[in-house]
Amino acid sequence: MATDTVICKNCALDSKTPGITINANTGLCQFCEHFTPLSREKKEEYRAQMDTLFASPPKHRGTYDVIMALSGGVDSSYALYRLKEEYPHLRILAVQFDNGFISDTAFENAQKFCELTKSTYFRLVLDNNLLRDTFKKASRSMDAFPGFAKYRASDMCNTCMSIIKQKIVEMAIQTKTPFIVFAFSPGQTEIPFVTLTKPFMVWIRKLFDGQLKTMGVNERNLYLMDEDIISSTPPETEIMIIHPFLVWGYDKQQFKKECIRLGWTEPDLHDPNSSNCLLNAYAIKNHYDKYHIHSYAYDLSALIRQGNLKREEALKTLHTGFSDEAIREVQRKLNPE
Numbered sequence: 001m002a003t004d005t006v007i008c009k010n011c012a013l014d015s016k017t018p019g020i021t022i023n024a025n026t027g028l029c030q031f032c033e034h035f036t037p038l039s040r041e042k043k044e045e046y047r048a049q050m051d052t053l054f055a056s057p058p059k060h061r062g063t064y065d066v067i068m069a070l071s072g073g074v075d076s077s078y079a080l081y082r083l084k085e086e087y088p089h090l091r092i093l094a095v096q097f098d099n100g101f102i103s104d105t106a107f108e109n110a111q112k113f114c115e116l117t118k119s120t121y122f123r124l125v126l127d128n129n130l131l132r133d134t135f136k137k138a139s140r141s142m143d144a145f146p147g148f149a150k151y152r153a154s155d156m157c158n159t160c161m162s163i164i165k166q167k168i169v170e171m172a173i174q175t176k177t178p179f180i181v182f183a184f185s186p187g188q189t190e191i192p193f194v195t196l197t198k199p200f201m202v203w204i205r206k207l208f209d210g211q212l213k214t215m216g217v218n219e220r221n222l223y224l225m226d227e228d229i230i231s232s233t234p235p236e237t238e239i240m241i242i243h244p245f246l247v248w249g250y251d252k253q254q255f256k257k258e259c260i261r262l263g264w265t266e267p268d269l270h271d272p273n274s275s276n277c278l279l280n281a282y283a284i285k286n287h288y289d290k291y292h293i294h295s296y297a298y299d300l301s302a303l304i305r306q307g308n309l310k311r312e313e314a315l316k317t318l319h320t321g322f323s324d325e326a327i328r329e330v331q332r333k334l335n336p337e
């Protein structure tokens with residue numbers, strides 16, 4: 001007997017997703033049932049903490065105060081602009097990872113926003129053939145990433161984001177940069193400040209090494225932080241990762257408007273979830289086919305819960321199909337004849 005799919009009355013999670021239960025009495029998923037919004041005091045505390053950190057970055061260190069991951073999409077472009085608006089003295093190095101599937105428009109947008117904010121632009125390029133092979137392995141892998149990570153992002157995106165994270169931490173150690181900024185939405189992470197100590201760096205390296213091993217990736221040192229760089233740092237080394245959207249609040253529509261006003265151009269990717277990476281639609285479909293989890297459902301649902309997104313908009317985004325042509329194009333690139 002087939003059971004009907006029930007969608008949570010409050011967010012966009014549904015009963016057909018493994019691990020999601022909708023309470024028959026309340027009509028709510030387990031996340032909405034137990035949700036408590038962040039108090040005003042807590043928000044103010046975060047704000048004060050970020051102001052203090054950025055107001056006076058540790059002196060006499062390297063060339064930069066902040067290394068930022070810049071995809072060229074709306075979120076990171078806006079975050080770079082806002083960061084420089086609020087803290088004009090910051091010396092920012094913006095890193096765009098060329099994973100082989102970034103749209104030309106995203107490259108242009110990233111460079112445009114670096115010029116606008118007088119930030120240093122750096123394009124991180126790795127071996128494209130090896131990357132393609134790694135993404136293919138990620139797409140064929142099962143359970144390389146632990147349970148909850150599967151709700152946060154697809155296996156292919158988790159792989160890509162982990163590579164960026166490893167490389168940016170490595171760069172921060174080398175350039176003695178005290179802060180790293182990621183423009184994650186409040187649906188993608190819950191913690192605004194993360195202190196990376198030396199043992200923590202060693203641990204995240206080991207963790208990703210294991211995940212790559214599970215996927216069958218052999219060239220792991222290409223993606224991991226350099227072991228010698230970590231071991232040569234003084235034991236008291238600390239890097240702070242900051243997620244500014246958890247402090248500022250998050251309004252995608254407004255960010256997009258602001259970005260367009262500043263000269264940001266919208267790429268045509270036939271993909272409602274991403275404005276920068278051609279791999280994304282394929283990655284979502286692949287993830288869904290493997291686990292029956294839409295990799296944006298949890299993120300968008302958290303945004304609804306926090307009052308950052310309308311439920312109808314999220315449902316529309318999640319139920320927009322992908323163009324077969326876009327999917328086939330990625331398939332061709334991943335499996336060249």
Ligand SMILES: [Zn+2]
Nearest residue numbers: 008011029032
């Ligand atoms: Zn819900």
